[in-house]
Amino acid sequence: MKQHFELIPKVNKEMGRQVSEYINTLTKPIGSLGRLEELAIELAEMKNEAFPSVTPPGVLVFAADHGITDEGVSAYPKAVTEQMVRNFLNGGAAINVFSRQIGALLEVIDIGVANDIEHESLINKKIRYGTGNFYREDAMSREEAEQAIEVGYQQGLQIIKKGAQCLILGEMGIGNTSSSSAILAVLSNRDMSLLVGKGTGISDETLVHKAEIIKQALERRNPNPNDPIDIVAKVGGLEIAGIAGAMLAAASKRAPILVDGFICTVAALIAKSISPGVDDYMIVTHQSIEPGHQIALSLLGKKPIIDLGLRLGEGTGAAISHSIIQSSTLMLKEMATFHSAGISKE
Ligand SMILES: O=C(O)c1ccc[n+]([C@@H]2O[C@H](COP(=O)([O-])O)[C@@H](O)[C@H]2O)c1
Numbered sequence: 001m002k003q004h005f006e007l008i009p010k011v012n013k014e015m016g017r018q019v020s021e022y023i024n025t026l027t028k029p030i031g032s033l034g035r036l037e038e039l040a041i042e043l044a045e046m047k048n049e050a051f052p053s054v055t056p057p058g059v060l061v062f063a064a065d066h067g068i069t070d071e072g073v074s075a076y077p078k079a080v081t082e083q084m085v086r087n088f089l090n091g092g093a094a095i096n097v098f099s100r101q102i103g104a105l106l107e108v109i110d111i112g113v114a115n116d117i118e119h120e121s122l123i124n125k126k127i128r129y130g131t132g133n134f135y136r137e138d139a140m141s142r143e144e145a146e147q148a149i150e151v152g153y154q155q156g157l158q159i160i161k162k163g164a165q166c167l168i169l170g171e172m173g174i175g176n177t178s179s180s181s182a183i184l185a186v187l188s189n190r191d192m193s194l195l196v197g198k199g200t201g202i203s204d205e206t207l208v209h210k211a212e213i214i215k216q217a218l219e220r221r222n223p224n225p226n227d228p229i230d231i232v233a234k235v236g237g238l239e240i241a242g243i244a245g246a247m248l249a250a251a252s253k254r255a256p257i258l259v260d261g262f263i264c265t266v267a268a269l270i271a272k273s274i275s276p277g278v279d280d281y282m283i284v285t286h287q288s289i290e291p292g293h294q295i296a297l298s299l300l301g302k303k304p305i306i307d308l309g310l311r312l313g314e315g316t317g318a319a320i321s322h323s324i325i326q327s328s329t330l331m332l333k334e335m336a337t338f339h340s341a342g343i344s345k346e
């Protein structure tokens, strides 16, 4: 693993303490803006700034295919990954809509779609044409897993260089809830029945089949729980590795990471396993209804901001939550203090 993944600065707790004191001078009862106050403090600690900004946000959507779809574990065909990438490029997907809403810089990265896609706006960083079916073979080689993390890392650095003040990571990959559940099983040591969910919307019957396939695949692959590269290489996926890499880049540049749903939270656990300390830069934005998300969140030790029953992915929950996070920064920057407004506390 490359040395630069180690270079994550510590968050500045002293800055947080000062901002906390300042928040208590603003024209509101002490503590009355609840979680917004906590968010403002966390952002100040991450960015090492008394008045942190989260605009414009950068959105990176990593797309890749999964060989495990051959086992009938998704409600949609593999071809939808490529078709949705075209939809992203044409501006018609949910993440396009919400990215426009929040004035985000949006980039779409092909890190492993099973087909070639020609488009001037697509960032082509394809490592391979989808992963291997991890029920029958390793998802990818160790080198490919490292390359995927490196691609994500470089894309993260680039969008920050272009001015992104925080990072929203999104994914598109039919079959990726299977890889995510497999990774989570290795990291949490919990029973597969608690970690699998309906993903894009499979039936109760297919859910039982999905759990059994992943359980057997893990017995065959036997990833090393202490080696995140081994886990990704054995069960995938390329977009999950890319997201983990981008998270490491964000933390190295003190950019807050807005973590989306189930797949992104699992990618966050991989990033944390590579470099403990990266999680200090993470804000989990929403609670996915995928059941494994709760367990992934408890391992990460984070509480989501909103719960809207989402299970889309793409970074949509994070994009929606951006406005709430921005509210916390505007509270700091724009609210009057008791002193400036001439309001007496006594
Ligand atoms: O982000 C989530 O929590 C989430 C939960 C369920 C499904 N998804 C999306 O659905 C796809 C994976 O579902 P599946 O059933 O094909 O494994 C993938 O493209 C994800 O973006 C995303």
Ligand SMILES: Cc1cc2nc[nH]c2cc1C
Pocket: 076, 080, 084, 171, 172, 173, 200, 312, 313, 314
């Ligand atoms: C249509 C569709 C859009 C998606 N976006 C993220 N995952 C997805 C899965 C499907 C099936």
